[in-house]
Amino acid sequence: MNTPVHKAAQSLRSAIRIVGFSGLGILMVTMSLTGVIARAPADSTDVGPELTPPSASYPFGTDLLGRDMFSETVHGLSVTLSGALIAMLVAIAAGGLSGFIAARFPWRSGYALRFVAGIFSAVPALLLAILFVGIAGRMQLTIVAGLAVAPAAFARAFDRARRLGTSPHAVYARASGIRESTLLQRDLAYEFRDTFLSTAARALAAVTIVISTMSFLGFGAVPPARDLGLMIASARSAYIVGWWTAAFPALALLLVVLCARLAAGLEEGERP
C-alpha cells in the first residue's frame, strides 16, 4: 500500500514514536542523574515544613513527614524505571525470544508451549504477578513482573514466528537446502532490526504498570526503598488535604507509561 493516507499514517506513527523515545531518553537521563537532580537523599524526612503545597522553594511541595516531594519523585522514578528496564529484559527473553524459538520446535512440543502460554496470557498480568510473588517472594518483583508479562509476548512471538516459518520464502529456502537454524537466525536478525524497539517499549509500559500496581497494593517495594507505586499508596491518607503528595508521583508514572506506549507507536500488538 502506498496511498497518501497510508503515507500520512506512517509519518504520523514515526513522529509519535520519536516523541515517545525522546521522552524515554529524558526520563532515563533523569534516572542516571538522580543524585544530581534530587535535592535530598531518598526518604529524608523534615527537609521542609509538613504538607507544604508546591511553591518556589518546594516545586512539588512536601508530604506529611516533611519530605521534599520533588526529590522523592525523582528517586521513585529512578527505582521504578530501573526495575522496569530489568523486567522488560526478562519479558523479552522469557516471552518474545522464547516464543520465537519455540515456534521452530517439533510441532507438538512447540504448540504445547504455545497452549500453556495462551492459558497464562488469558490471566491478567497483575494476578499472575501476585501469584508469582507468592511463590518467589517480593524481593524478586522485577523478575516476577517480567514473567507475568511474558506469556502474552510469548504467544505473539510464537504466532509471528510460525507465520514466518511457513511463508513461501521460508518454504523455498528449505527446499533449496537452507537449514532451519539459518532460517531462525535470519528471522531473529530481521525481527530484532524491525520490531525490537517497539516490542521493548510495549513491554516496558506493561511491566511498569505491573511493578507500580504491585507496590501500590503492598506486594512490591519495601520501605525505605520507595518506588512510584508505593509513594502513591503512602500518600492516600493525605491526598484530600495534600493532593500534590500523590499527584506528582502519579504524573511521573503516567509519563513513563505514556512515553513507552508512544515509543511503541501506540500499537497493541504485531502490525498485520
Added chain:
Amino acid sequence: MSETPPLLTVAGLSLSRGSRQQLANLSFSLQSGETRVLLGEIGSGKEAVLQALAGYSVRSEDFSGSISVRGQPPFSVTRLKPDALRVVYLAGPAVLPLSPHVGVIAQLSRVISRKLSVPLATGRTEFASALHRLKGAPPLDVFEQRAGTLDPEVLVWALFAAAFAQTPELLIADDPMLGLGPTQAHAMIDILREEQKRAGFALLYATMNTEAALWLNADVTVLRQGKVVEEGAVARLSGEQAHAYTKTLFRAAPRLALGDNSPRSDRRTEPVIQAHGLEFDTNGVREAVTFELRRGASLALVGDRQSGRHALMRAALGLDRIAAGRVILDAVDIGILTDTMLTRLRRRVAFISGDEDVLDPRMTLWDTVSEPLRAHLNLPRNVVAEAGEAALKRVGLATLKSSAPVSALSPFDKRRLQVARAIVSAPLLAVIDEPLRGLDAFAQSVMRDLLKVFRQQEGPALIVITSDFTVAQALAEDVMVFKEGKIVDRGPISEVLRSPKDTHTRQLIDAVLARPAGL
C-alpha cells in the same frame, strides 16, 4: 446516409506529474462493438489512459485533453460522468483486485449493485446470470468462498462475470489475463469477444504482451514512455513494415517451432535424479512415473495449475512424503534419509519461480545472492563477494544498490535475482517454475535468454514447470504433459509437438500456436 458518431472520442489526452510527462497527446476513437489495444511496457502511459477513463486517481490539474461521447460536444477528460457513458473496469486476478478475506460473490455483488444502482440481491442475481452465460465457468457456489482461497484461474471467471453484469458501454480491460496460462488466457479472450459481440460494448484493452493483441486481432496503439510509437491493425504492426520498437516488441514474443529438430543434448553425464515407480497425489488422483534426469538434461512438466506438475516435483525432491516408489537424488536414495540429511542433499537444488514471494522481502539484494554460499560453505568473505558480484553482473543487477531490500525490487529484478542466487549455488538440479509469468514481452525475452545461458554455463539438470509450450521448448528437451493428476503425454518435446497423443496436449499447443488468420 448519416454516419454513426463514435461512442467515444479522446483527443489530446496528456498526463504530467511534476516535471515528468507520463502520457503525451493521445487521441483515438472507439465505436460500439469496436476494440482497441493499448500495447506497452509498465510505465508506457497506458496506465494514465485507464486512470482517466476509469475515473480513479484522477487529479484534474495533472490531466489535459478532451472526451466526446456519441458525438456530443467535447468536455474535459476529468469530467467523464457515469451517466454520460457506462464505463466498466476489468482487472485481472494478478493485481489482487479483491479482498482475500471476504467472499467473492459478496464483494462483486456490491460492485454490481452500486454500478447499476440496484439492491444488493439484484446485484447478486445479475452476477449469477452473467456467470451462467460464460461457457466453462465454475458453478456459482464456488464463489461463495473467500477470494484468498481461490486460484487466479478460477477468480478470473468471477471478475469477467462481474464486469459483464455491469452492462458496460465501454469495457476497460487492464491486462486481465496477466499471469494466466496460455490455454486459459486464450479461452478467456474468446469469451471476451463473444460477450462483446452479444452486448456490443466497446473494448479498450491495455496489455504489455503482444499475445493478447494478436488474439484480439484489433487495432493497436503502441505506447512507449508516454508517447505513441505507432498505430494500426495488429496484422500490419506484427509484420515487416513496423516501427523498430514495435518490431522488437512483437519479435520478443515467443513462437512455437513445430518443425524444430535441433539435436538433443547427447552428453551421457551422471544421473542427477532417478525416479522408479514414484507415486504422486494430486487432489486424490494418484499417478506413478519412472524417469531419469541426467546432468545437463532438461525435462518440462507442462500442464495447467493443479494438474500434478508440482505434486511430481515435490515428491521427486522429497518435499512431500513418497507414497510409493523410489527416488535417487545425486546417487542417494532419499527414502532412507532423515529430514536433516535430505535438507543437506538439497543444497544443490536451486529454484527459480514466477511467484512473487519466493524471496524473503526483508533481505537485501546482497544477502539474498550470497546466502547459499554463506549458509552452505565456510568460504572467505572475498570469495563470497567475488562470486556474488559476478552473479549479479551476469543477470544485469550489478548497478543496483546491494543494500536495497528485495521488497523494493521490481518483479523482473526479483526474477533475475533468483537466477543470480541459483548461479552462486552451482546447482546440480534447477527447478524453473513458470519463470516468465507476469512479465512484459521484453522482460520475458531477457529472462528466457538468461535461463538459456544459465543452463549452458552451469549445466544443471533442469525441471521446467510451465503451462506454456513455448517456454518448454525454449528450455527443455523432454516433456511430460499433465492433466488432472495424470500424465497424458511424454517424450522428446519435438516429437510431442509434432504428434501429440492426447487432445489436452493438442489444446496446450494450439493455445500458443493460435494466431488470427494472416499472422
